[in-house]
Amino acid sequence: MLVAVIKTYNNASDLDGCLSSLKGKVDRIIVFDGFFARPPLPKYHYEGYGASKDNPEDVCKRQGAEFVPAPKTFYPSEVDKLNKSLEYVSEGDWCLFIDPDERLRGNGLRQIIAYHKDGADIIPMRLSEPNMLNELTEMYGRERFYARLFRYRKGVHWADNETVLQYPDGRITLYQGQAPYNTYLVHLKKN
DSSP: OEEEEEEESSOHHHHHHHHHHHTTTOSEEEEEEOOBOOSSOOHHHHHSOOOOSSOHHHHHHHHTOEEEOOOSSOBSSHHHHHHHHGGGSOTTOEEEEOOTTEEEESSOHHHHHHHTTTSOSEEEEEEEOTTTHHHHHHHHSSOOEEEEEEEOOTTOEESSSSSOEEOTTSOOOBOSSOSOTTOEEEEOOOO
8 A cells, every 4th residue: 555644833825735636646645733843943833733724634524544643742843743643554555655745746656665665765755846856957967856755664664854864673675766857846936
């Protein structure tokens, strides 16, 4: 099964487009709401509920995605929120982590997963950002890739903010290539 996992907080307007970009490309979409702590915290997050104020649940219902409400308090960190989301996926599922302000382009995810069904645990995904791709290529001679597509095994967890996955036995198989060039994530330009 291919599961898209999205963490959101007060960005329902971006979420709608993200969910649309995933339709027909994944088997299941789970959206996790809630604030995660980034000091200094606004006073109201100490006093109450850390849920979005812009009704992401309505967007999820309209788009057919599962919605997991925010906890009664905020998440201690983004890593805690990411790791909580892993409780909702099953052993052997492939997980695609995508932000609400990102879009999945292309239809090659199932193709690359089928190719590596018994091999890789992590497949790097290209992340394209408007007006940055040419600058990055000129500066570094390559594009940026992130560990956004991976096979879930019991005990796997994020060790830091979306960059390091740790597997319980310390063994992971990283696909040394990349997802098909026509399948990538696009990060929307912020105004």
